[in-house]
Amino acid sequence: MRMSEYFMPTLKESPKEAEIVSHKLMLRAGMVKQTSSGIYAWQPLGFRVLKRIEQIVREEQNATGAQEILMPTLQSSDLWKESGRYEDYGKEMLRIKDRHERDLLYGPTNEEMITDIVRTHVHSYKDLPKNLYHIQWKFRDEVRPRFGVMRGREFLMKDNYSFDLDYEGALYSYQKMFLAYLRTYTRMGLRAFPMRADTGPIGGDLSHEFIILADTGESEVFADKKWNEVDLTAAGLSYDNKKDVNDYYEKMTSIYAATDEKHDPENCPVATDQLNRARGIEVGHIFYFGTKYSAPMKATVQNKDGEVVPLEMGSYGIGVSRLVGAIIEASHDDSGIIWPEDVAPYKIALINLDPEESVCNEFCEKLYKQLQDEFNKAPFFDEILYDERKARPGAKFADMDLIGIPWQIRKGSRQDGDTVTLKKRDSDEKHEVSIGQALDMIRESSQLNKKAA
Ligand code: ATP
Ligand code: MG
Numbered sequence: 351m352r353m354s355e356y357f358m359p360t361l362k363e364s365p366k367e368a369e370i371v372s373h374k375l376m377l378r379a380g381m382v383k384q385t386s387s388g389i390y391a392w393q394p395l396g397f398r399v400l401k402r403i404e405q406i407v408r409e410e411q412n413a414t415g416a417q418e419i420l421m422p423t424l425q426s427s428d429l430w431k432e433s434g435r436y437e438d439y440g441k442e443m444l445r446i447k448d449r450h451e452r453d454l455l456y457g458p459t460n461e462e463m464i465t466d467i468v469r470t471h472v473h474s475y476k477d478l479p480k481n482l483y484h485i486q487w488k489f490r491d492e493v494r495p496r497f498g499v500m501r502g503r504e505f506l507m508k509d510n511y512s513f514d515l516d517y518e519g520a521l522y523s524y525q526k527m528f529l530a531y532l533r534t535y536t537r538m539g540l541r542a543f544p545m546r547a548d549t550g551p552i553g554g555d556l557s558h559e560f561i562i563l564a565d566t567g568e569s570e571v572f573a574d575k576k577w578n579e580v581d582l583t584a585a586g587l588s589y590d591n592k593k594d595v596n597d598y599y600e601k602m603t604s605i606y607a608a609t610d611e612k613h614d615p616e617n618c619p620v621a622t623d624q625l626n627r628a629r630g631i632e633v634g635h636i637f638y639f640g641t642k643y644s645a646p647m648k649a650t651v652q653n654k655d656g657e658v659v660p661l662e663m664g665s666y667g668i669g670v671s672r673l674v675g676a677i678i679e680a681s682h683d684d685s686g687i688i689w690p691e692d693v694a695p696y697k698i699a700l701i702n703l704d705p706e707e708s709v710c711n712e713f714c715e716k717l718y719k720q721l722q723d724e725f726n727k728a729p730f731f732d733e734i735l736y737d738e739r740k741a742r743p744g745a746k747f748a749d750m751d752l753i754g755i756p757w758q759i760r761k762g763s764r765q766d767g768d769t770v771t772l773k774k775r776d777s778d779e780k781h782e783v784s785i786g787q788a789l790d791m792i793r794e795s796s797q798l799n800k801k802a803a
Contacts, residue, residue: 381674427452480513488507641662698725718738756774760772
């Protein structure tokens with residue numbers, strides 16, 4: 351992408367309405383624009399990050415055997431009357447009437463709709479287990495939308511729903527999701543801690559929230575200091591090996607970490623000097639809730655003995671749009687955003703410092719083409735952001751640091767031959783090297799290797 355043609359409305363000053371750093375930086379980088387309270391339009395740079403996060407979530411879900419579907423945003427109120435949640439949900443639910451005076455709602459979550467889909471088609475234990483997910487916009491009429499996309503009213507969520515014959519199966523489904531979540535956040539460059547959580551109105555007693563630590567986090571959390579050292583990557587396990595999955599889950603959940611609703615200072619198993627108290631951002635939440643929806647909605651199957659039993663269910667959410675803000679909270683400096691490579695909107699920024707000088711310009715134009723040929727890969731194709739604007743070098747550096755592209759290749763007319771400056775955004779180091787050496791250094795970075803392979 352050529353910067354001179356790009357729609358990237360950056361701002362020099364931090365907008366007054368933004369309270370926290372991620373919101374400020376998203377507005378300054380021209381990633382989003384608020385269109386109504388808590389509702390955002392995604393501009394090209396922001397949209398690319400959103401799609402990268404979505405794709406990581408999708409790949410990690412698919413790896414567990416979960417299947418992607420797409421349910422609509424608008425739902426009929428009938429199913430919610432069946433489950434009993436239509437009245438309970440209160441003012442957070444946006445209720446709409448169509449021209450025939452039928453009650454619709456903009457879905458805040460999809461337990462009812464998926465239960466209806468599954469009860470229509472699944473009737474025997476032979477059809478189980480099933481795990482279905484979608485990545486779709488939700489609407490919750492939050493009392494206080496704030497912090498930009500972190501607490502919006504319309505937001506993008508990945509939600510999936512597992513269906514099993516019995517408790518044992520449901521627990522295994524839950525544990526697989528637990529693992530998949532850790533892997534998902536790891537790929538985004540995050541350390542997300544699984545914490546015992548309140549199930550609230552959902553019911554049941556098995557629930558974990560995945561929390562990243564940040565001073566601006568909305569919830570208070572408590573965790574054993576042991577977590578500082580724990581490997582959260584969940585690497586090397588196969589989802590098909592029930593014992594491995596179970597052992598890993600038991601190991602992780604035996605170390606204390608809880609959200610404030612679950613933390614009981616009187617009975618905390620961790621000694622005071624061994625307990626960390628921090629603030630956190632909830633980036634995911636998983637629930638096992640058994641037959642809470644399947645029983646009232648009569649979603650049943652025949653078991654091996656021919657008895658008709660309600661399905662055992664769980665639901666699992668990841669805040670895809672919230673993650674855009676959460677990653678920035680976790681990864682920035684005074685100059686701007688520092689994208690972890692796998693979620694960065696572009697991998698490499700090429701900065702042409704003298705577009706009006708012919709030798710420098712020809713070098714950069716040729717290099718731009720070469721970088722595209724090597725690094726552009728499906729499904730994101732465009733991986734190179736090329737700044738060939740006629741602007742001061744200082745302004746270009748500031749823009750590139752602000753939007754946080756992991757690698758910067760700078761070329762000016764004062765540099766001889768094929769010498770360039772390579773800068774990695776997450777360190778202050780700059781290397782004066784030949785373009786060949788610069789590319790080798792970039793290729794060595796594992797993520798790019800994987801993509802370019
Ligand atoms: P919160 O406690 O933050 O209000 P929740 O517990 O109501 O969230 P869930 O129903 O567990 O949310 O939704 C799954 C995920 O969706 C959350 O973990 C969070 O990452 C994301 N999410 C929830 N509400 C919002 C929102 N208003 N804006 C952006 N993301 C949200
Ligand atoms: Mg939650």
